[in-house]
Amino acid sequence: MRGRQLRRAAICLLAAVAAMPVTACASGRETVERPTAARDNEQRTDPDVERRAAEKAALDAYSGYLAASRTAGVRSDPRAPELTRFLADPLLTRVQLSIRDAKEHGAMRTGTLKSDPTVTAVSLDAKPATVDIQDCLDTTGYRLVYAKNKRPVPGSGGGRHLSTATATRxxxxxxxxxxxxxHRDQPC
Known part of the structure; x- marks a missing residue:
């Protein structure tokens, strides 16, 4: 009986020792060597392609920010989830406070906001990367009105003004x- 137990223990030990190299190989820490040409292609990214992608992503975020702000303003909802999809602090907090203040005073935004943004600077080497945007916002059809009767809030008239923004990756x-x-002091 004792001999059988010793044989089983020896077989188990042998199986464990034989399995060790297989386990070590499957640890996920190995490096797989790729052909040199594949590595070189990965390292050589076209700066113009990267720049255009950054400009497009920043302009998409800016358009999303304007649309989300309009939607949240019409609903008088400073916690609208779409705001956090396109905005980050400190601008996110400023927009939310503006919507909350309007709501507390019985006002809301209505109408159409016109925008034609352009990229003025791209800093992909900065930490974090940024894209500066300039726009001539036309708010002549975008008004702050009282929610009860839709009458314009005095002093909230629109116009065409220069606007600047920064998108950050x-x-x-x-x-x-x-x-x-x-920049209300800079008409465009």
Whole structure:
């Protein structure tokens, strides 16, 4: 009986020792060597392609920011989830506070906002990468009105003004608008 137990123990030990190299190979820490040509192609990215992609992503974020702000303003909803899809702080908090203030005073946004943004600078080497945007916002048809009777809030008239914004690439790869200013003293 004792001999049989010793044989079983020896077989188990032998099986464990034989399995060790297989387990070590499957640890996921190995490196797979790729052909040199494949590595060289990965390292050589066209800066113009990367720049155009950054410009497009930043302009998409800017358009999304304007649309989300309009939607949240019409609904008087400072916590609208679409705001966080396109905005980051400190601009996110400023937009939310503006919508909340309007709501607390019985006002809401209505109408159409016209925009034609252009990229003025791209800094892909900066940490984090940024894209600066300039726009001539036309707010003549976009009004702050009282929610009860839809009458315009005094002093909230629209116009055409220069607006600037910065899109920043965040660690998760998203481009978000995190700063922006409407220059009411600079008509366009």
């Amino acid at each position: 965040y660690p998760d790869g998203r481009w978000l608008i995190n700063s922006g200013t409407t």
